[in-house]
Amino acid sequence: LNRTQKDLKIIPLTAADQAQVAGFIREHWGDERVVVHQTVYYPAQLPGFWAVEKADIVGLVTYQVSEGACEIVSLDSLKPAGNGVGSALVEAVKAAAVQAGCRRLWLVTTNDNLNALRFYQRRGFYLRRVTPDAVSQARFIKPSIPLVGDFNIPIRDEIELDMNL
Ligand SMILES: CC(C)(COP(=O)(O)OP(=O)(O)OC[C@H]1O[C@@H](n2cnc3c(N)ncnc32)[C@H](O)[C@@H]1OP(=O)(O)O)[C@@H](O)C(=O)NCCC(=O)NCCS
Numbered sequence: 001l002n003r004t005q006k007d008l009k010i011i012p013l014t015a016a017d018q019a020q021v022a023g024f025i026r027e028h029w030g031d032e033r034v035v036v037h038q039t040v041y042y043p044a045q046l047p048g049f050w051a052v053e054k055a056d057i058v059g060l061v062t063y064q065v066s067e068g069a070c071e072i073v074s075l076d077s078l079k080p081a082g083n084g085v086g087s088a089l090v091e092a093v094k095a096a097a098v099q100a101g102c103r104r105l106w107l108v109t110t111n112d113n114l115n116a117l118r119f120y121q122r123r124g125f126y127l128r129r130v131t132p133d134a135v136s137q138a139r140f141i142k143p144s145i146p147l148v149g150d151f152n153i154p155i156r157d158e159i160e161l162d163m164n165l
Helices: 003-007 015-029 085-099 114-122 134-141
Strands: 008-012 034-036 039-041 048-053 056-066 069-077 104-110 126-131 158-164
Touching: 003 008, 008 085, 015 056, 015 069, 034 069, 034 134, 048 085, 056 085, 069 085, 085 104, 104 114, 114 126, 114 158, 134 158
Parallel strands: 069 104
Antiparallel strands: 008 048, 034 039, 048 056, 056 069, 104 158, 126 158
């Protein structure tokens, strides 16, 4: 174990964290809402986990359990890749999903997010579905979604990934 992993703690969100989660999501996603597959989520109202190193917040994941499946709604690591923060947060959600009796873990990302596509596939997720131009729909609800994303790729499509539990 490197130092970061040894000092990394994964802590469940509580109701007392709502304002801080809302602030974190606003800071990293430009809005308190996450809009995917024509659904509006408020991560501050969802279960999730902080990643904490010493006294610092270094990551956040939120999820929703519905109909025997668990959806990762937001996932953010504030540490450079290779410190294991994203992996630890996904593992925590996976364990919570199994505990809740879910048979499937899934999420939606966008076509520009090549890093997330790499990260999730390396963590055992499969590409499940592409919804062409879904982000144009989401922009009606959340105009702050940028037109251009990572690597200057136009943000257009939603890509669903999942794994069986
Ligand atoms: C996607 C995201 C959450 C990944 O988090 P991360 O903290 O970089 O992830 P990790 O450090 O756990 O893993 C990244 C790589 O480091 C490697 N790694 C993990 N722990 C390691 C360690 N202790 N030593 C060396 N390498 C390690 C992992 O194996 C992984 O490489 P691999 O995928 O090729 O196997 C992060 O890039 C992020 O926040 N992106 C912006 C927001 C976003 O796009 N979220 C997802 C869409 S909702």
